[in-house]
Amino acid sequence: MEVLRLKYEKNEILKKDKAIEVCFKCSTCSKFCPITQNVKKYNLENSFVTHLFETEKEVALNDVWMCCACEKCLITCPQDTNPTDAFTNLKEISYREGHAPETVYRLVDQLLQEGTVYALKFTNLARKRAGMKGIEKNEKSVEEINKLAEKTGLKGKEGGK
């Protein structure tokens, strides 16, 4: 798997999420983290959460997209840190800088084209097979979320690739 590297200031994460500063790398979270348990390079000594917290400036940021936001780390943390929020913030930087997995950019494109993350062409084939009526694109709704994407910075020069 290719490792994408991204320069980011850890301060930017700390500013948004002060709690992670008190992580003392006890690895309690990693005993419950599905990523640590199933991705080969992570283990109790080098868990998914601590690996990303310990990194100074550069990190394999495509890995942050593995976080499923299940919040098991949050339940078990004795220090009340919120790794899930930190990962969401990291994902945001990764997306903005153009380092998120290609599928995420495609997902956003698809959402802004049809209002749903699955292409209606394929959705309607599956529905036909199940004997169900197809779905039509709602032009007004799509126009509305495009406007929201513009106003919130998802679309435009701040919005990733």
Added chain:
Amino acid sequence: MLNYLFFKGCTIPASLPNVERLALEVLPEIGINLQESSEFTCCPDPIRLQGANQYFWMVSAARNIAIAEEQNMDIMTLCNGCENTLAISNYRLKNNVDLKRKVNNVLKEIGREYKGTIKIRHFLQVLKEDIGLDNLKKMIKTPLVGFKVAGHPGCHLLMPNEILKFDNPVDPEFYDQFIAALGATPIDYLSKADCCGVSLNLAGDKEASNRCIENKLVDVQLSGAGFISTACPACFNQFDFGQFLLFRNNPQLKEKPIPVLYAIELLALAMGRSMEEIGLDLHRVKIPSKEGV
């Protein structure tokens, strides 16, 4: 009769259309009336789209909630992801005046406003809090006697617990109670509260995703359950299509396939529908023989 605006989301209409059909057909029989709306867009999903831009994520969730508010109806969803996004957004907007003002400034551009007047409900929450399992039990037509079912509640319906307040996130109980209310036997297994691994799949690490599925399947096989059941379409696809793909690499697993039943499908069976009627032919993992039932 309880009335809800049906938030279908993206995955159910696209990959589990039979679940959408069953919800509209079967839920009125237990006192849930669903109204449809074509104005909703993606919730948006809490793993990837929240990661892409949290502000956009919150504002589009607020737009979906505002649509239901305009009709003065609570939202019901069948999907853990939709529930997670909409309930978190609703909670944060209700409890943070500054955030609400900021979000409404954007919504004003499209002529909408978030007010904070409605509730967001997952189908299982409606069963738990609005109908009650004791009442559900009385409405069941064909109790699923002999069905051994391993429940998988899924992560995003359990956390964040202070917002969803649904079940114990470490040792969830409600899904098993739901299975028991339908007359089936809930089977406990070691990795019940574990993740299905969908985000690993989405991030491109198929091998790790397969390991997640395999761990759970082996536990379920050892527990003696004949089915696995979930109320999340992402988990469903991991277990159904994911299991189907795993059979190619791991013939041992194929010896005891575990068919997957969506919560609504399980309910439909208990309301007298046949396996054919619930759309089992659309599943990848079929029922091996009568003995699992």
